[in-house]
Amino acid sequence: MPYTVPKLTDFSTAALDNAARELLSALKQESEAVASENDWKAFRDRWMARKNGILTQLNDLWLKASPGPGKREVGQRVNELKTKIEPTVDATLARIQSAASSGKLAGERLDITLPGIRRPLGAEHPIIKTMNEIVGVFRNLGYSVEEGPEIETDYYNFEALNFPPNHPARDTQDTLFIAGQDSKPPRDRLLLRTHTSPVQIRTMQKTKPPVRVVCPGKVHRNDAPDATHSPIFHQVEGLAVDTNITFCDLKGTLDHAMKALFGSSVKTRFYPSFFPFTEPSADVQISCIFCDGKGVRDGAPCRNCKASGWIELLGCGMVDPNVYGFVDYDATRVSGFAFGMGVERIAILKYGVDDIQLFFQGDIRFLEQFG
Numbered sequence: 001m002p003y004t005v006p007k008l009t010d011f012s013t014a015a016l017d018n019a020a021r022e023l024l025s026a027l028k029q030e031s032e033a034v035a036s037e038n039d040w041k042a043f044r045d046r047w048m049a050r051k052n053g054i055l056t057q058l059n060d061l062w063l064k065a066s067p068g069p070g071k072r073e074v075g076q077r078v079n080e081l082k083t084k085i086e087p088t089v090d091a092t093l094a095r096i097q098s099a100a101s102s103g104k105l106a107g108e109r110l111d112i113t114l115p116g117i118r119r120p121l122g123a124e125h126p127i128i129k130t131m132n133e134i135v136g137v138f139r140n141l142g143y144s145v146e147e148g149p150e151i152e153t154d155y156y157n158f159e160a161l162n163f164p165p166n167h168p169a170r171d172t173q174d175t176l177f178i179a180g181q182d183s184k185p186p187r188d189r190l191l192l193r194t195h196t197s198p199v200q201i202r203t204m205q206k207t208k209p210p211v212r213v214v215c216p217g218k219v220h221r222n223d224a225p226d227a228t229h230s231p232i233f234h235q236v237e238g239l240a241v242d243t244n245i246t247f248c249d250l251k252g253t254l255d256h257a258m259k260a261l262f263g264s265s266v267k268t269r270f271y272p273s274f275f276p277f278t279e280p281s282a283d284v285q286i287s288c289i290f291c292d293g294k295g296v297r298d299g300a301p302c303r304n305c306k307a308s309g310w311i312e313l314l315g316c317g318m319v320d321p322n323v324y325g326f327v328d329y330d331a332t333r334v335s336g337f338a339f340g341m342g343v344e345r346i347a348i349l350k351y352g353v354d355d356i357q358l359f360f361q362g363d364i365r366f367l368e369q370f371g
């Protein structure tokens with residue numbers, strides 16, 4: 001039964017209390033039942049319409065009907081009810097609107113049985129992870145870390161590393177030059193660095209010997225992408241310069257590093273090579289980790305080392321005395337070694353990845369395996 005305003009005959013305080021309580025409880029119930037804007041309009045009109053709204057009826061049925069002496073008290077009562085009805089009508093509209101804007105329409109409830117939103121955990125990229133591991137091995141030997149710019153000048157990338165202008169050794173490290181630099185002297189022209197070796201020069205320019213640094217970073221070359229090549233890759237460079245550093249120190253350091261990275265049973269071998277900035281130079285090979293250096297696996301020639309039992313891994317050598325001339329080191333007093341290793345190549349071997357491109361494609365099915 002919907003509420004109707006009773007015609008009062010008894011105007012005692014108790015009767016007024018009773019009538020007011022009934023009215024307020026009807027107001028509360030009806031307000032709670034409002035579930036849409038249309039409901040609310042009907043609700044507002046029923047209580048506040050000037051013509052025949054409940055508020056108006058109170059004036060007619062209670063105030064005007066009350067006998068002279070009691071009018072004051074009835075008037076007060078009606079005013080009090082008015083100050084409750086108006087805010088309730090406003091609050092009801094506010095409730096409907098906020099429910100609509102939060103998407104919770106009539107009858108909608110939060111379903112706590114729905115599965116939650118799972119935020120996938122990120123993982124360190126395998127290249128960064130490998131780079132950190134390599135750097136960690138050398139930090140444990142007392143090396144510190146230096147970084148240099150990826151956009152480098154011809155001077156740092158080539159000239160100060162003893163690649164004279166037009167020397168054919170530059171062809172093995174072809175790269176992109178920044179356009180529109182023809183007015184600059186050749187040594188100031190900017191290029192994408194082809195190796196991390198320029199950081200050797202930058203480090204020696206700003207520090208006196210002794211120096212022991214590793215330099216991780218990104219490098220670029222004009223190489224067509226395939227399973228083992230990428231025009232962008234990463235290297236970790238190393239440089240140690242002090243008095244009385246010998247090739248023996250170089251061998252011992254890199255042998256230790258390879259054992260730390262690939263396991264203590266791995267052997268190393270130093271194979272003559274050439275780099276303009278080291279003399280003598282060597283390529284370091286490790287015994288094949290797939291066939292244990294035997295060259296044969298499961299009765300067939302090992303494919304990973306082309307049956308040789310050895311895998312070539314990095315370049316190194318004793319710093320060429322000419323290089324010291326570019327950085328104001330006294331070549332008669334100091335000696336040192338340098339090395340540079342490809343991070344992708346090491347990651348490929350450590351994790352058994354068969355295509356270098358996987359590192360750059362951003363496919364999380366690949367990347368999440370390293371988490």
Ligand code: PHE
Binds near residue numbers: 195
């Ligand atoms: N910078 C050489 C390269 O990228 C590697 C290297 C570094 C060789 C240091 C010798 C000494 O091929």
